[in-house]
Amino acid sequence: MLKYKNLFTPTKIGSVELKNRFALAPMGPLGLGDADGGFNQRGIDYYTERAKGGTGLIITGVTFVENEIEGHGMPSCPCSTYNPVHFIRTAKEMTERIHAYQSKVFLQLSGGFGRVTIPTNLGEYPPVAPSPIQHRWLDKTCRELTVAEIKTIIKKFGDGAANAKRAGFDGIQIHAVHEGYLIDQFAISLFNHRTDEYGGSLENRLRFAREIVEEIKDRCGEDFPVTLRYSPKSFIKGLRDGALPGEEFTEKGRDIEEGIAAAKMLVDYGYDALDVDVGSYDSWWWSHPPMYQAKGLYKPFAKLMKENVDVPIICAGRMDNPDLAAQAIEDGSCDIISLGRPLLADPDYANKLRQGRTQDIRPCISCQEGCMGRIQEYAILNCAVNPQACRERVTAYNPILNKKKVLIIGGGVAGCEAARVLALRGHQVKLLEKSNQLGGNLIPGGAPDFKEDDLLLADWYANQLNKLDVEVAYHTEADRETVLKAEADTVIVATGSNPRTISLGNNENVYTAAQVLNKEVDPGQKTVVVGGGLVGCETALWLAQNDKEVAIVEVMDELLKNNGPLCHANSEMLENLIPYHGIEVITGAAAEKYQAGSLKLKVGSEEQEINCDSVILAVGYQEDNQLYEELKFDVPDIHLLGDAKEVANIMYAIWDAFEVANHI
Structure with missing residues (x-):
């Protein structure tokens, strides 16, 4: 029925x-x-x-x-x-x-x-x-x-x-x-x-x-x-x-x-x-x-x-x-x-x-x-999660002449998309993931209730790779020796990125946004998010919606300045939700030191202090491309994808992975 x-x-x-x-x-x-x-x-x-x-x-x-x-x-x-x-x-x-x-x-x-x-x-x-x-x-x-x-x-x-x-x-x-x-x-x-x-x-x-x-x-x-x-x-x-x-x-x-x-x-x-x-x-x-x-x-x-x-x-x-x-x-x-x-x-x-x-x-x-x-x-219509939208003919799956053994390092969206496309086309694919689940930054990104579809996308990838019989090795951190021993015809390095950090003294009660979103730590009742990009603003909004007292400190003169192009509907709504939920915003401010529950800021030429239980760092991400650098002269056919290549957004991680995987 x-x-x-x-x-x-x-x-x-x-x-x-x-x-x-x-x-x-x-x-x-x-x-x-x-x-x-x-x-x-x-x-x-x-x-x-x-x-x-x-x-x-x-x-x-x-x-x-x-x-x-x-x-x-x-x-x-x-x-x-x-x-x-x-x-x-x-x-x-x-x-x-x-x-x-x-x-x-x-x-x-x-x-x-x-x-x-x-x-x-x-x-x-x-x-x-x-x-x-x-x-x-x-x-x-x-x-x-x-x-x-x-x-x-x-x-x-x-x-x-x-x-x-x-x-x-x-x-x-x-x-x-x-x-x-x-x-x-x-x-x-x-x-x-x-x-x-x-x-x-x-x-x-x-x-x-x-x-x-x-x-x-x-x-x-x-x-x-x-x-x-x-x-x-x-x-x-x-x-x-x-x-x-x-x-x-x-x-x-x-x-x-x-x-x-x-x-x-x-x-x-x-x-x-x-x-x-x-x-x-x-x-x-x-x-x-x-x-x-x-x-x-x-x-x-x-x-x-x-x-x-x-x-x-x-x-x-x-x-x-x-x-x-x-x-x-x-x-x-x-x-x-x-x-x-x-x-x-x-x-x-x-x-x-x-x-x-x-x-x-x-x-x-x-x-x-x-x-x-x-x-x-x-002036062009496409889709972040579907690289074939509005490009159906030019991105049709390419037939393969010779089946290859492909090793993928990293189970974020770039690694998952590459594995999906390669397996659909008939290649033999193995993916190594150091954690216990696929999705990469989708997992902390999907923690807020309003980002539930990020988690659905991670689940979708896991389901697709399972149906395509892609071998996924969890809790497996790859190194140079592991990759060379696999004797793969092609290697894709999609090792992602790591949250950037800054030192604020002894860094006690200083966390990354990912730690807070993954509920690895408790930020307390009153917290300050350092960084007013998309991650910082969404983290602050989620905390405020859960009755936390939150402030955002941003070194630039406005929020979301480093992110783009965001659709105006998204950026403008988020910008309006911040004050609507009582989140204090301090722009043009540099966080300098956190000690004894007090965050010291430099705002222009003046100093300012905020009392808070914790500080959450959302100051961007750094490419993790070390493994690629170690392998690039030893593996004849090797590709670097996702945030490991260049920290961007989900769309470019998926699109680049599709492009490369469809032509191997």
Whole structure:
């Protein structure tokens, strides 16, 4: 009996029947379009792979309907009206392949970004908006759209949808009365100060969204589904200022009462389903939830919509726990479960779940380094834990001609990923790990409750290596003699890194963050974390959430300065959580001496003291490459991977390991 049967029952959006309750959430397809506005081969392969993996509905990431009023550097995202014949040709190949797997596919059409354009992605263009308001990222005032320009965009929606229908798409999703994008800016009075027919009353502010769905239905027919990405609540305290979970504040964006009223009106206008989330670019950690947000955070808002409108409700937002997803369908919170980042991490999520192979589902760790972090910095979508995401063809597993005996030293993520890929390809792999478990820095990193998925990733690797019959020798510390005696054809050194330390005197009650996170020591009730990078801030947050009195001392002028590129949703939420939980922050400060329960600091030219039970060092890591240096001239085929090569992040440890292991 299928455990999660209710997730695999059919459902409908308008006239379109879906084979199960899973949708690929729309994520910006940066890097998946070409210079003529079509889908490139990477985009076609990426979306097809998620259909092959069992997802019932594929919703593409944002595609633009026009490229002149709000110009976008090309190639950027696909654009269905830029070169219609080319768009239809490339999209048709994609929709045909998706349909082979009994999946449906909707094209997400966007009216534009307006005041939230990300400058690094969209070029140097004058930002537009409903009114002359402040840009989200730039210290610029946006240009107000004219009525003629609004009408042009509406017509372009009709053109784009007609092109999509011809290309074989089963429906449309409108981007969006959500997250504070251009159409949402019209809908929210904080951003819309117009006095014409597109401003003022809620009906007028929703006119843009209404005329879009009417135009598409007029051009494509009433039975061609049009869904809407919709946020019933914004969580905006002020411009560029978002609210935290549980925080009391005055909503300056769209609040629940108006959110319900607007939802009813939008459904009356003709939208066939609402894809529900909450948040805005001013509170980005709601729209792109980091690990600091709870699982299923949109579920209560989806249920509220379900209780107020009579169309299918799609719900995303960290819904990758199958028990949570099944319960959401069971209790009527939503009709469809939308997975974004979990399907970046594992395109086969739905099939593995249906087959009862839950242990084989590679977890998303909500780091956003491979997806949103790379989108904001490099205009390309990828995944930290899945190097093949959006690169399916160029990273396909290479066949081997000669089976090799490969020895791997170190069972952190780099060693585990290398072992997994080598074993999948057919090599004979042995891994030596000095501790009693795999995972390396995932183990202390996953100690806080909000980092539970780090531990799931460590478990996933252990399970995969076991299934692939990789020989793992625990409690085995390798040296030069051990490696040479093994007579391996190839040696991979992934010995990781060690926490850096500084001397603060006799160092009594001075610990590393790893010692505290692993619960090897008790930091006492009052502690100071020296180092305001990601490890230091997350350690301090975890301690504060466990009722410890914590201060952070950082030598630089701000927190998280040495970490990057972190997705703004992650870094900004963490920066806001620090004061929210009463953590004192002292920047521009050097820790000098700890003695008799007092930490002496140098803050500029002044000295300062903090009384505390302990000091926790989070001052970075040092590569442990000694074994590699001892072996590099004795082993003909040897590779250095992970933190032992260069201390970075989980993404580069996994990616580098995949690259090397796939070409041995």
